Amino acid sequence: MTLANHNPSIINGSDLCLACGLCCSGALFSHAFVREHEVQFVESLGLSVSAKNQRLGFHLPCPLLEDKRCTIYAHPRPSVCGGFQCDLLKKYLAGDVTLSSALESVARLQNLLQEVKKNLPEGIIWEQISDTDSEYAHAIFENPEQRQAHPELLMAWARFNRYTQKHFQKNKP
Numbered sequence: 001m002t003l004a005n006h007n008p009s010i011i012n013g014s015d016l017c018l019a020c021g022l023c024c025s026g027a028l029f030s031h032a033f034v035r036e037h038e039v040q041f042v043e044s045l046g047l048s049v050s051a052k053n054q055r056l057g058f059h060l061p062c063p064l065l066e067d068k069r070c071t072i073y074a075h076p077r078p079s080v081c082g083g084f085q086c087d088l089l090k091k092y093l094a095g096d097v098t099l100s101s102a103l104e105s106v107a108r109l110q111n112l113l114q115e116v117k118k119n120l121p122e123g124i125i126w127e128q129i130s131d132t133d134s135e136y137a138h139a140i141f142e143n144p145e146q147r148q149a150h151p152e153l154l155m156a157w158a159r160f161n162r163y164t165q166k167h168f169q170k171n172k173p
Helices: 014-020 036-044 079-083 087-094 099-118 126-130 135-141 144-149 151-167
Strands: 031-033 049-052 055-059
Touching: 014 087, 014 099, 031 079, 036 049, 036 055, 087 099, 099 126, 099 151, 126 135, 135 144, 135 151, 144 151
Parallel strands: none
Antiparallel strands: 031 055, 049 055
């Protein structure tokens, strides 16, 4: 019997999401994709919509995120925002992990992210490498000389990605 079976009405995920914010911070994704019919609404929120890989979306981190919290969480949001559930949230909603355990996973991933950021080459910021299609990510992660020059970054990146895939997004979109 899972924890959720005891009283499923108590667990709705908001407590975890509002304490996390990783999906909106750019830690898990570099873009949030939106449906074509939502573009005007998304732009009315002050978000810039552009095309990436022939899909419309806005760049992350989301400017509506403040201190790990969505400033419009209780208001209408784009469907990608309200509908996304990371693997950790799914486990929490199913009662397979407690809120305390889930928050420990969030804190661990945030620490791993800080370790990556700490090891970035001078002049490079997270947003430039979080999009693995970016020229910066290619220059750092695929250039043999850069790989040799930044072993701590590569190890931090590997730990971050392994933990992300294990706990937050097994099947990256």
